[in-house]
Amino acid sequence: MSSAKRALTPEDVLGFKNVEDAQISPDGSQIAFVIGDSFKAESKLPKSTIWLVSTAGGEPRPLTNGPRTDSLPRWSPDGSRLAFLSDRLVEGQRQVFVIARDGGEAGPLTNITGTIPTPRGLNALQWSPDGRLLAFLMEDPESDDERKKREAKDDAIAFEQQPKFVRVWVIDVETRSIRCVSPDKLQIWEFGWHPNLRELAAVVSDQPYEWTWYTNRLVRFGLGEAAQTVWQSKRQVAFPVWSPDGHQIAFVSSNWSDRGCVAGDVWTIDSCGGEARDVTAGIVASLGWMHWSSDGRELLAIGHDRGGTGLHRINVVTGEQTQLWWQQAAVAEAHWPRFSAALDGTLAVVLEDADHPRDVWLLSESAGKFAGQPLTQLHPQTAEIAIGNTSVVHWAGADGCEMQGLLIKPVGYQSGQRYPLVMWVHGGPTGISASRYYAAFLWNQLLASAGYAVFLPNYRGSTGWGLEFAESNIGDMGGKDFEDMLLGVDSLIESGVADPQRLGIAGWSYGGFTAAWAVSQTDRFKAAVMGAGISHWLSFHGKSSLADWDAIHYAESPFELAGRFQKFSPLSYYENLKTPTLILHGAEDQDVPVEQSYLFYRALKDKRVPTELIVYPREDHAIKERQHLLDMSRRVLTWFRQYL
16 A cells, blocks of 8 residues: 555645644643634634643543634633633624633633624733632623614714724622723723732723724723823834732833734833833844743743744843743744743743644753643644645845745755745735744645745744844835845745746735735746735725834835835836736725725736736635635636646
């Protein structure tokens, strides 16, 4: 019987489970984590359940068995219970539940009608330090009057005139009484409990619109009291964490592309305000998650680190910085690496790399270094599927700046033979193409299976190489970052891997913009796929929920007649359009409005350039429905087969 592996299919990609949110118990004996579908089928949310695995080893077991979505498990401080979110009672309406550590029936603590904003709000559910209370975020629900008008079709849209704030609510776990504790007319994006139980730190804005997050600030407030501003600067802040004595607050700061893509420098500030201090300055990494030591002298921080993931210890008193662990891998999901910590300092993470899908890992310290141990093996199908080999590549970018990226070689690659190359451009731009198992999502390993080499450049503006590098394309998106990418392609041609006559480009979001930008600037690419991309920056500014981000990242008013918004719009170069371009977009995308794709499609059609526009109903910026994901993969493969 042949032991040859078979080719990856679009159905295989969706067969990999989404493993996330590893939460170690306070005593370090158990890890709760979530296993879910990577797509939506019949439900409003992807189906998921909460599992447990012993840190001593053994088979993982399911803790919950809800019919739809169970997520966000959080241990009580004494480790006896887990709180979590579930929509098992009403589809799409999450409630807060509690279940005993040993299992049994989960009981609801809430009966709310508002949205609990996840998964971006990863700290949207938190126990108080004494275990008596649970705090969670909830968006204002529809009022009775609004519901009646909607049902009567008296539903004119008064744009940005009916704000729905996200607030902090607190439940008494024993009595199940519930109350709002955040100040009125304050949008709460994230929060953290003070050790004294009576205060919260929060990342806030004055209005509840996504664009206001880009000018957010750090505040503190007593439960039910007014807020005091602790810190605000030109950069966004995220993930406030109090020191054990309550005298300091640590947070992460950088200029980011999207809320939820958090990686930068770690700062500390006196909890009453003053000047913030960058305690990770000099670390060539982009950190995003941290944990205080019990004595408040040190922070343990994890993040994107020179193409891999690194764990660092920072002494906030002496300034000493020590790297404790590094691996050519991605921890949790690519945008926001994170860990959970037991009382003894043992860490739980979800980890993947180029050859292995996501599993739960334990990180333990010995002799001043951490070492990792996998606790689960959740994807046995990898043994039968052939994938392309992934290697790290380096090249000199614009101005001679050292660049890094990934090269996925086609399945069956033979040295000395040139292959058609597709450059996949990551979104953001403050994002990264990390060392991940790309057979479990996107099209990269599908393309490798179809005989293409795939190049994933981490151009300037990417995370993983420090704050200065991450912010180095501000005011120049589409300029030197695009030069970096082209020089990376040149290096693969020079090395004999890429066929210079068979180059393609693809990407989503900022990567979709780059695909449109590329075909407006050069005819080097013979085929392109523009996914949820920007074709005209001024109209993007007018309709996008992210307005303010573009002005910050182009460092200029959108209304300068001959400014950067016009200079870097692909539609400004209509006469250059020649490249066959497949355009994909979600109909309900609020980040990059679908009009951007209609505009570019019409331009290509008017120029008689081969193009197709595929719009997916009900989808937002990330396509989630199973049939849509399958359709996209098949269309991308067909497009490159036809034109590349």
